[in-house]
Amino acid sequence: MKTNRKRVVITGMGILSSLADSLGGFKQALLNKTCGVADSERFSKWFDNARAAEVLHDIDYSDIPADIVEALDNAALWAYKVSKDALQQAGLEKNTACLDETGMIVGVSSAGTEAFLPLFEQRIQDFSLKKAMYSGGFASCCSSVSTLLGLKGGVELVATACTASPNAVGMAYDYIQNGKSKTMLAVGTEPIYLPTFAGFYALNVMHEDSCTPFSGHSGMSIGEGAGAVVLEEYEHAVARGATIYGEILAYATSCDAYHETGPDPRAGGAVQVMLKAMQNAGVTPEQIDYVNVHGTGTEANDRIETLAMKKVFPDAEKMPVSSTKSFFGHNIGAAGIVELIACLVTLPEKKLLPTLKFGVPRPNCDLDYVPNAFREKDVGIFMKNNYAFGGNNCCMIVSMRPGATPQTTYDAKRVAISGFGAVSAIGHTFNEILEYIWARDKQPVALSEVKFYDDTLEEAHELLATLTETRQFEALLGGEFTINDSALPENDVNFKTFQVTNLEPRKHLRRFDPRKATRGGTFALIALAEALGSAKRKIKKDGDELGMVMGMSRGPQETTYKYLQSLKPDPRKVRTSEFPGSLMNSIATFCGISEGIKGYTTTLATGENAALGALTYGYEIVRQQLQPQVLVGGADEYFPSMSLYMDAVTQKIHRTAEACDYQIYGQNPKGFVPGEGACMLLLEDPDAAKARGVDVLAEIAGYGKSNSNSYFDATQLSEKAEAMALAIARAFADAGITAKEIDLVCGTSNGADASTQVELEAIWQTFGQANPRVPVVNYNAYFGFVESSAGLMNLAVLVDCIKKQAVPAIPYTEAFCDERINFVSAPLQTTLRNVLLTGATEGGNYYAFIIRG
Template structure:
């Protein structure tokens, strides 16, 4: 059964206001909600204003003292999520493991990270365990689960500026395929000095207030958080919830083109839009309005205009298109959700959101951008919302707005179950290249963790030895990549080879790619932030900036291997790789792709180890640190059979739960999760052999 996914709760905080009502009022009126950037270190930048939140008091929203110590992006998230849950009338604890969380962010704990590098420069690098955790991109998800008692699967999507749009799609898959009955979904980002300096160094910022598709060219950054509560339609109906919208479909893609610039042809963006329409079961004629990514930069606005024209063809000229960023700025990882909330709020008011500050169309921008003032919504309250990102990660979501209480909404027709199998594996570990090397070392009982000096401390570590990429594929070029990107590319190429998958671009476009990580590449992060702090924010080179975001790894792999298919990046702690495999399997079940590479990569750098040692981690304990990259090729069983692939295993079932929202003991929590996995697999405990 492919279930319908409805929206029953909304929450927002941004420069336009502290609620979805205030956001909708501002956007419908075309009001630009910008203020001057107050940081004196940034006064020499082109960027003079941003969509900033004023007078936010964390203590009014965050009551747990430990969570108050976390980064401000977490506090924004709790404020918006609380609104959404209250609006939905839903208490997550009541649903136990049937309610999940899909959180999203771009820069995440960047204010905390900046403060840490400032202390390092001052010769005060020490970290408490709490501050080390506060630097994690997934700290927000943990805090949300703990605050609201969410006990189901929890994951953080880190695809930069498309993150929360992708999160809504991934959560809808979880519900459609029966993984959960409901999910809290949203994104959050704060204004960051090093982030605005990076955009300014790329000459991507506007000198005044932005004017997407018009003049002046350039973006304004914003900050904020947006959340929705998604539910299985039958669950919402049974509890008499008010439905405010429905998620009809979504699409993901990767440009496989450039670290920061979009493919000028708009092809990659058009793929995401095309896939969203396909899952929604709609044609271009069914969409009267597109909420554009619309950053205001010359490259982005031109490429998106081409992508929209490519998809909507002769209808493009009569299509209403506008940019919410013209009013609240570019809110990065929160942008997708906030912009969908704004469009829902405007649809309820019966007006298209406008593009504010519009002074005539810019060259290459030839559509109807709803200039300056909203106008009457024509036709059905259905819209497409686009968000595109550094690293080439694109997301499009198709939404139907409209309220209904306890309506007799029906699920989609039954569809045959989709068996998902594993047909290949590729690894890069301390044992070397390929799973055979790892298995051989295990059979010999060989430890792969050699002693290594980490500053003042010696500790064992499993470090990947040098590997000649030409031994993997003589066409492969990993020069210039950071370490996790090199490891991930080698392992992914090995996986494609082991799967005997064809190398033609049209075939590779059908391969999904789910990348799981614990954190971003440490090298670019350290280079970008320390150079700014040491040079008083007068940056002379910006090569590192596009690679600070966690999804830069996926972008590097996708470009090297021409992967333009269903593509996302998931961040978490231990076990995120397993959850990524399960979510990739759900993407196959939902029909986004017939095959998908799912796996994980993490490096072990001097910076990472220095932080762990500083925070008091037991690096000489029973579990040595290590680095590796591993991918599995997952396939629809029918697809694998049609191409005569060898089936190594079949995924029978899975279950995931968040311990952060649990009051029970860890043992009880783990036992329930294992039992749930066995139940979903349709087997008995006695059937498990290992």
């Protein structure tokens, strides 16, 4: 049955750029043809002729408590500022009922950086433990901003470098399409920090003055800023009398699957993403009136983007295109949304944004780039394109005349799991892992010792001494907090992790290049290959029909460590070989290139259980028939880094554990035991899988999301539990079932006291009256806590439970902490029809899925 796509309109905007800190000021600066690129005082201390488009405005944060402002980085503060402005313009800032249902998707490239700048800028005395705890996580800005704004619809962080913010807009668009919310907030935020500036500078792609896209001397101008848009279902906006600024007709993503940094010279991915976006919107190239291009000013981007336009538009030479990076530089993760807002504030004036400082066109750049001056034109539909390292491409189709374009339809699909692949400490394949779990006489896996680099230990102990001298532990964690300098002494053989050992990639892979493979990337690729193999899906020349959504927690840690260490003592000599590999989307890039995956591709970096966020997005892509198949997964490499040290010192990790000491839901919680590995699954319509002769492993009947508003108060466990219970209730509503119909509950608590309390209280709130004896399991103690993919690892076991109609016991836990809960303490034979899987991020984001056999 055909389903009409909902009309999704923009009802609020917020902006912060080098040009202005208000929407009105931004518009006027654009109309005045102001260029925000200037000499950079901040970076000139390291680099000659340092130029950037920087945010230097004095921003008022007086509505936030001073102690919270101190704890937040600019990524969060800027996201808060533009989000609040957008909600105010939309008239939703104080609409509690609406905010309770509103989710937030943030796009950023280099998050969680500012708190650690003192370490690699060699000013360790300035390190703030408070900022590290509240702003040191990659997705921390999502948690802090949603708490400050009172949003409860769930959050995600998109980390696809320069396409992050338009990808965030696209995801927000989809969450309205799926009926999860009437309103969504999409945000892009990107302060420029030393690692980013140094990387681009060392690549020798910076313009010596200000970028001149498509003409003159090639080179980019780096910029920073933030933008936010409120997306709203059209009927909802009209009913409340909202002002509408534009309609998102469609969007699409793709992957070049070509190179870590350079674009495909044939422009294949760029062409594909434009065609797919127009197909989704139900429009033709002839209906597009204007294209706001990526236009970085670099030779490769401008040449390939020009080629892509010629391949998509029959009369490309007549199509007006322009690059707004000539105004405010390349805002990296925030680029797309800032450029979208630039269009939305100038096109109503019937003015096309020009490409500033346009001179002599470069070879092969022969389009109409709207040089130097605004052009009068009444635009009905425009296209917004952005491209990124790793070959991530994103395209949005936007109408300036909401309601004028016919609605498109889709054939809503059921979503099934047809393939699984996994790598962990207890097995290098999905089947090996299951064999280990079902073999009840199996001895616990031997944990591996952590081995630190000498410079990491030296820096870590220096930092600990600084924090002790400044009494930051007592100030933040209370006077009763005990600092243990023996947390990670040299040669501490008691600090163990679940590490993947004796892995031979070439036993599992047809093609494998160890020179380009990180540890996490290797895990992901092996799991991906197994998932495709089990689903009998061979990629030939149809890689554009297969999407991939990765969920990341700490990312490629070893590569990032090496890159950051190379900043010292001279950032001008940074190692460019590690720069692209340190990005969160580098693992998806590696997998895409290795296997030729070219469809919808994105990376979420929402932290613990990020792969569950990836699962929600993959579900929507298949359900809405945007792609026939999507790979969903997460990968973690455990590396003895500064973050490990801080986790140990602040007692999040069970430092002296053996495998059997990791007792989830135990009476005496001691923190989690780290693990590493990867888990990947293939989603598709069950009928398509059966037609290919593949048995469907399970079906995703529905899901729910929510987030708490207690990020700054760790004691508010009841509020967090209510938020998780809300996610479960939303999953029930989505699947059309009740608590009485659930046969098994699987949690993903990492074993820490707070994590367990929140999860069990949410389960009791949900089932205490309706289904109090529902069995509860959690299998993280088998793998260690594999942060990004803990939920998917447990899902793999659940799928097998449904197949066998049997449930393995929770491993190792001897005495359980909550008498109300029916923990599975011995193997159980039972009927399994509907299974509930729950998950949480460390920032208070909650997921719930209904899995059906």
